[in-house]
Every structure is written in C-alpha cells, then in structure tokens.
Amino acid sequence: MVxxxxxxxxxxxxxxxxxxxxxxxxxxxxVDADLGVSTSAAKFGAEFPDRFFTVGVAEQNMIGVAAGxxxxxKIAFASSFAVFAxxxxxxxxxxAVAQPNLNVKLVASHGGVVTGEDGASAQALEDVALxxxxxxxxxxxxxxxxxxxxxxxxxxxxxGPFYIRTVRPKVPxxxxxxxxxxxxxxxxxxxxxxxxxxxVGVLVKAALDAAxxxxxxxxxxxxxxxxxxxxxxxxxxxxxxxxxxxxxAEDHQVHGGLGSVVAQIxxxxxxxxxxxxGMQDRYGTSGRWNELLEYFDLTPQAIAQxxxxxxxxxxx
Amino acid sequence: xxxxxxxxxxxERTARRVRRxxxxxxxxxxxxxxxxxxSCTDILTALYFSVLRHDPKNPAWPxxxxxxxxxxxxxxxxxxVLAEAGYxxxxxxxxxxxxxxxxxxHNVMGVPVGVEMSAGALGMGLSFSLGVALGGRxxxxxxxxxxLLSDGDCNEGQTWExxxxxxxxxxxxxxxxxxxxxxxxxxxxxxxxxxxxxxRRDRPGGWVEDGRTVNILSLHPLAERWRAFGWHAQEVDGxxxxxxxxxxxxxxxxxxxxxxxxxxxxxxxxxxxxxxxxSFHGKxxxxxxxxxxxxxxxx
Numbered sequence: 336m337v338x339x340x341x342x343x344x345x346x347x348x349x350x351x352x353x354x355x356x357x358x359x360x361x362x363x364x365x366v367d368a369d370l371g372v373s374t375s376a377a378k379f380g381a382e383f384p385d386r387f388f389t390v391g392v393a394e395q396n397m398i399g400v401a402a403g404x405x406x407x408x409k410i411a412f413a414s415s416f417a418v419f420a421x422x423x424x425x426x427x428x429x430x431a432v433a434q435p436n437l438n439v440k441l442v443a444s445h446g447g448v449v450t451g452e453d454g455a456s457a458q459a460l461e462d463v464a465l466x467x468x469x470x471x472x473x474x475x476x477x478x479x480x481x482x483x484x485x486x487x488x489x490x491x492x493x494x495g496p497f498y499i500r501t502v503r504p505k506v507p508x509x510x511x512x513x514x515x516x517x518x519x520x521x522x523x524x525x526x527x528x529x530x531x532x533x534x535v536g537v538l539v540k541a542a543l544d545a546a547x548x549x550x551x552x553x554x555x556x557x558x559x560x561x562x563x564x565x566x567x568x569x570x571x572x573x574x575x576x577x578x579x580x581x582x583x584a585e586d587h588q589v590h591g592g593l594g595s596v597v598a599q600i601x602x603x604x605x606x607x608x609x610x611x612x613g614m615q616d617r618y619g620t621s622g623r624w625n626e627l628l629e630y631f632d633l634t635p636q637a638i639a640q641x642x643x644x645x646x647x648x649x650x651x
Numbered sequence: 652x653x654x655x656x657x658x659x660x661x662x663e664r665t666a667r668r669v670r671r672x673x674x675x676x677x678x679x680x681x682x683x684x685x686x687x688x689x690s691c692t693d694i695l696t697a698l699y700f701s702v703l704r705h706d707p708k709n710p711a712w713p714x715x716x717x718x719x720x721x722x723x724x725x726x727x728x729x730x731x732v733l734a735e736a737g738y739x740x741x742x743x744x745x746x747x748x749x750x751x752x753x754x755x756x757h758n759v760m761g762v763p764v765g766v767e768m769s770a771g772a773l774g775m776g777l778s779f780s781l782g783v784a785l786g787g788r789x790x791x792x793x794x795x796x797x798x799l800l801s802d803g804d805c806n807e808g809q810t811w812e813x814x815x816x817x818x819x820x821x822x823x824x825x826x827x828x829x830x831x832x833x834x835x836x837x838x839x840x841x842x843x844x845x846x847x848x849x850x851r852r853d854r855p856g857g858w859v860e861d862g863r864t865v866n867i868l869s870l871h872p873l874a875e876r877w878r879a880f881g882w883h884a885q886e887v888d889g890x891x892x893x894x895x896x897x898x899x900x901x902x903x904x905x906x907x908x909x910x911x912x913x914x915x916x917x918x919x920x921x922x923x924x925x926x927x928x929x930s931f932h933g934k935x936x937x938x939x940x941x942x943x944x945x946x947x948x949x950x
Contacts, residue, residue: 364789366782388785388820396778396812403782406760406768407790411782426772427809431779435760435769 341508345501345536346444348483349414350378356491357383363491364409366390368397374414374444374501394420398427398439405437410491416450417443417459417500425465432496433469439497440490441466446476446500447586448614448631449537449624458619459500464591466498467565473518474565476500476585476593478539479508482562485516493518500536502586504624507540521568527557530642531575534584535561535593538612541628542584544635549642556642567596576605580645582612584638586628589613608648610641657700662892665735666696667948670921672731672744674944677935680748683756686919686931688728690889691799691830694914695732697895698797707737710764716794717783719768721776721810722801722830723757724933729766730754738765774807776800777827781817784825795903799828802840806868811880817909818881826902827882827911830889831873832918838863838929841871844918863929877911889914921948 350371357363357379369392371377380387388404390396394415401411413420420443421428432439443462450458466474475490475497477483483501490497509524521533525546534542539560546556557578559571575581581601583594594611601607614631628634657665669692677683695718699705703716720729727747734741739753743763746752753763757771768779780798787794804810817825833844838859845865857866870876874884883905887894895914902910918932919925922944925936936944 364786385789390812390816391819393809393812393816395774395809396781396816399775399778399809399813400782400785400816402768403779403784404786404789406779406783407786409786409789427775427778430769430772431775437760 342505343480343508344503344505345477345480345483346373346503347375348480348487348501349442350375352484352487353379353412353491354382356488357386361491362409363412364388364404365412365414366397366401366404368392368394368415368419370415373416374442376412376414394423395427398424399431401439402431402435402437405439411439412442413439414442414444416445416457417462418445418457421462421465421498422459429469433471436471436495438494440499441497442487442499442501444501445503447502447536448619448627448633449506449586450503451624451627452621454621455618460588460614460619461591462500463564463587467591467596472496472498472565474498475562476535476564477562478536478560479506479510481508481510481512481514482516485514486562489516489518502537506537509540509543516562518563519566519568520563521559521561521571523557523559523571525556525558527555528578529555530580530582530646531557531559531578532582532584532638532642533559533561533575533593533597535564536586538584538586538633541633541635542638545638545642548635548639554642554646561593564593564596567600569600572597572600573605576601576607579649580608580642582610582638582641582645584612584633586633587613589615608645610645612638612641659892662696662700664950665700666692667950669696669728669731669735671945671948673727674922674936674941674948676727676731676744676747678941679745681935682748683727683935684724684933685727685936686834686925686928687722687801687830687832688725689920689922689925690832690916690918691722691725692728692920693890693892694799694828694830694895695728697892697899699732699736701896702899703797704794707765710738714792714794717767717780717796719776719780719783719796719798720758720770721798721804722773723770726754726756726758729758733763733765739763773801773803774809776804777810777813777817780825781813781822784822785820787824788822793824795824795826797826797828799830801830801835802833802870803835805829805870805873814877814880814882821907822909823906825909826899827909829873829911829913830916831913832916834918834927834929834932835867836932837867839865840867841869842866844927874913881908883908883910884913885911886913886915889916890920923947
C-alpha cells in the first residue's frame with residue numbers, strides 16, 4: 336500500500352484527470368484565471384478548447400462564470416492559487432456557489448507554507464478554514480498525486496460544490512496506483528494503540544515518519560490520513576480517541592482546520608489529550624519548501640514531540 | 652411559449668399593479684427596498700410581458716430566455732412580476748421577508764421556481780449570466796440571457812471583470828440592462844439627480860450633506876465605458892415601454908458583441924414622495940405613506 340519511490344506535485348493531477356474524465360463522457364467545463372499552466376488546468380484546455388474558458392486575472396468573475404456554467408448542467412471546475420480562490424473571491428464562492436448548491440468544483444493549488452520562495456502573501460494558510468465554514472461544500476486535502484487524481488474524480492462524479500487543495504512542490508508519493516479514495520473515510524496508514532496522529536496533505540508523510548520515531552521509543556502510534564476533511568470520518572476519530580491521545584498535523588493555521596474538526600468531535604463525544612501541529616497563528620516567509628517545514632516545526636520530529644506531550648497528559 | 656407582446660397600454664396597467672404590490676409587500680414586511688424596486692418595475696414588466704421567451708408552466712424549459720436579477724435588493728419587483736406572470740400565487744406576495752416564506756429579502760436561486768439566481772451581494776449577476784450564456788453556446792441553444800444591474804452593481808469590480816470577459820468571448824446572446832437611477836444606499840451616485848449639484852462639479856470625490864452622501868462614485872460617462880470595453884451600448888428612457896422594448900429588440904438583433912441597454916430611471920418612480928428620494932432606498936412606507944402611495948398608483 337505505502338511506498339516512497341517517486342515524488343510529484345499534487346497540482347499536476349488536475350488537467351490530466353479532467354481530460355481523462357471528459358474523454359469518458361463527463362460534461363466538464365473549466366474556467367481559468369491565468370494560472371492554468373501552474374495548476375495544470377491548461378492541459379485540459381489543450382485537449383478541450385471548447386470546454387475551457389479564460390477570464391484573465393479575475394477570480395470573482397471566474398467563480399460567477401463557473402456558477403453559470405453549472406446552472407446549465409455542466410460539471411464546472413475553477414482553479415487558481417488558494418490565496419486567490421477562495422482568498423480573492425470568498426463571497427462569490429459563498430453566495431453564487433455554496434448557497435445555491437451549484438455543481439462547481441474549486442481546485443486550488445499552492446496551499447500551505449510549502450508554496451515556498453514566493454513568501455507569505457502566496458502561502459494559503461487560511462483557505463481550509465474558510466471552505467470548511469460553508470454549508471454544502473465538501474473539502475478534500477489530498478496527501479499525494481495519486482490521491483489528488485482520485486479526489487478530483489470523486490468530485491467530478493458527485494453532485495455539488497467541492498474544494499480540493501493541492502500543493503506546488505514535488506512531494507513524496509505515498510500511494511500505489513490502485514488506491515481508491517473514499518469520501519468521508521479516513522484511511523488508517525499505520526495501526527497503533529497508544530496515540531494517534533491524524534494528518535492531511537504533505538504532513539501525512541511526516542506523520543508516518545513520526546510514527547517510526549515513536550516506535551523507536553517503544554510508542555505504538557496509529558496514523559490516519561484525513562484527506563476527506565468534510566465530510567469527516569467521525570467513526571475513525573472516535574476510534575482514535577480510544578488510543579487515549581491524538582495529535583493533528585496540517586500545513587495550515589491551527590485555528591479552523593483539521594485540528595478544529597477533530598477537537599470538536601473529540602470534545603463532544605470522548606475528550607482525550609490533544610496536540611496541534613500546524614501554523615501557530617502566524618504567517619509564513621520565503622524559503623525552500625522543505626526548509627520552511629523545518630522552520631515552522633512541521634516535521635516528523637515536531638509531530639513526535641507533540642505526541643509525547645499528549646501522551647504525558649493521558650489520565651492526568 | 653413566446654411572450655405575448657402586450658400593448659403599451661397593457662404593459663402600463665401591469666406595471667401599476669406591480670408597483671402597488673411592491674408598496675403592499677414592503678409595508679406588510681415593514682422592511683425592504685421599495686424605491687429601487689419601483690425604478691426597475693417598467694424594465695421587468697417589459698421583459699416578462701413582451702420580451703422574454705418563457706413559460707411559467709414550464710419554468711425549467713432548457714430553451715427559455717434567462718433573466719438574472721443582480722440587484723437583489725429589488726426582489727419585491729421581481730417577485731411581483733413573477734407572480735403576475737403566473738410563476739406562483741399572488742397571495743404569497745404578502746409573506747415577503749417573513750419567517751417560513753419562500754420570498755426572502757434578497758433572491759434565492761430557484762425559490763420559488765422562476766428565480767434564476769441568488770443575489771444580494773452586488774456585482775455577481777453579470778458573471779453568472781456570462782456563464783449561462785457560454786453554457787448555452789456549448790449546448791448549441793439559442794436562448795438569450797438578460798441581466799439587470801444597478802448603479803451599485805456598476806461600482807463593483809467584479810461587474811467590470813465580467814464586462815471585459817463577455818466581449819472577449821464575443822457573447823452576443825448576453826444583454827445587460829442598467830437601472831440607472833443615480834441613487835444608492837448612502838445617497839446620490841453622482842451629481843445628475845442631486846438638487847443643486849451642478850455648482851459642485853469641480854469638487855473631487857463626494858461629500859456629505861443633510862445626512863446623505865453626494866457623488867458616491869460617478870459612473871459618467873457610463874455608455875462610453877461599456878463601449879470602451881467592447882459592448883454595443885444604447886441609452887433609453889427606462890420608464891418608456893416603447894423605448895425599453897425597442898432597445899432590447901435592437902440588442903437581440905446585434906451580432907458579434909454583447910449589448911447593454913442603459914435605462915435612465917427615477918428611483919421611487921410612481922410615488923411622488925419616493926421619487927428621487929434616497930430615504931426610501933431601504934425603508935418601508937408607514938401606514939399613511941402606504942395609503943398615499945396606493946392612491947397615487949390607483950388605476
């Protein structure tokens with residue numbers, strides 16, 4: 336199931352997956368705001384020019400046009416960088432897509448500090464919180480390119496609004512090609528009984544590495560991939576609570592993302608000590624993506640340390 | 652079903668009924684936006700009773716012309732016209748803005764059926780309309796899309812993003828209509844309708860006078876702006892049915908470019924004390940005002 340042979344950017348999944356689905360007969364239309372080459376949406380445009388609409392650097396209009404196409408029965412995809420969509424056009428997403436429950440899929444790349452050298456303005460660290468707040472939206476943060484392809488296909492084949500967050504750099508591929516993503520299911524990547532690390536996106540691999548570090552200390556750590564942030568997997572969260580301690584890990588502000596989703600369910604049903612690895616209410620900066628993960632304590636070591644802290648509070 | 656092509660006299664009678672409904676709805680709700688509803692009443696009446704290809708008995712007809720209301724605060728006018736056209740029962744109008752009603756303060760897509768899009772936050776209607784027009788082109792359908800904009804809609808950057816994109820894509824099935832009444836939430840959009848404003852034209856930006864903002868953001872010269880963005884633009888009297896219908900027919904015939912029909916209108920049209928009065932942008936008439944307004948709007 337889990338391998339580490341190659342690396343790929345999750346953003347590379349978009350265009351080829353949409354082209355494959357359109358070839359299979361799905362009535363897809365794509366609206367692009369001058370970042371289709373970066374998000375890979377342009378690869379769809381090259382194959383289906385009559386289904387690909389450029390609107391220039393105008394994300395608000397992009398969302399409205401996508402909503403209009405969806406109202407005509409199209410499976411409408413819009414893509415940009417996450418700081419621009421939903422960042423630039425949150426109210427358009429809210430009123431023109433979420434409220435009327437239109438069949439629009441927003442696939443935003445450049446999520447997180449791993450966006451790298453472009454610096455704080457380009458690093459979306461709030462997008463997941465914004466999108467989780469919208470009724471009707473489903474929110475997916477894939478861990479690798481294989482899961483991103485699966486998530487995009489799941490979104491295309493399910494009616495209604497979706498938000499899918501991808502990343503810029505080439506990161507380790509953890510899934511084999513046969514992997515099947517399931518909406519609302521958090522896959523257990525490693526069994527464990529003493530503590531559970533729940534991670535999303537690029538930190539899933541870090542969580543697996545953290546479990547290795549903890550195993551060396553004799554700690555039996557479970558690892559879950561929470562890619563389907565909404566709907567969340569309540570059953571998996573409650574099972575994780577049975578291990579007695581939970582750590583969440585995300586390349587996003589600690590407020591309003593994965594940590595909040597898990598904490599809300601844990602607090603309601605089965606309170607256990609928790610720790611939250613993520614951006615601690617601050618902005619990013621320029622640097623290489625892997626340097627930034629180190630700089631902001633989004634590493635296997637930081638996750639293992641957080642797990643030890645949560646374990647120490649067990650039964651306190 | 653095509654529109655009936657009603658006579659000007661019939662359109663005028665219908666518009667008077669719609670205006671009375673607007674007064675009753677906002678009075679009953681004790682809230683809402685009567686004046687901006689009255690300013691676009693003739694435009695909506697012309698659309699639904701003379702211009703649009705639509706069928707209230709078959710509201711999901713894929714080949715119907717679409718009307719998208721971007722200025723969602725004028726929902727009373729849209730609800731009253733839709734009810735008048737037969738989309739839902741007239742008696743429902745007086746539930747406007749009440750708990751449990753289908754008629755929310757600002758339009759909600761498909762509620763009731765016939766409302767093509769949600770609105771309320773200004774600036775979103777034209778982008779949606781462009782998407783619907785592009786979808787029609789993809790599917791080889793010949794329906795037209797009409798989008799009604801306010802002064803405030805034309806303040807929003809998104810509207811100009813959509814204006815640029817629509818001409819870029821040469822979408823000639825799209826017609827924008829501006830209900831250009833020169834008044835918005837805080838006061839007067841520009842100098843055009845401000846009493847005594849002429850002497851202040853040299854002053855940059857706006858100012859506040861008697862609790863009203865004057866010259867909030869001038870759109871002048873509005874038609875030239877649309878033309879510069881690649882649109883076919885006409886200016887008509889938005890209370891003259893011959894001019895409204897004529898302008899929309901010319902827009903339909905024009906090929907290769909999207910069209911805009913800029914309707915010069917009077918905010919509060921038909922009710923003397925509401926006309927050109929910013930106070931009734933977002934305020935319902937009280938009991939005496941309601942009686943007076945209905946008297947003025949009687950047949």
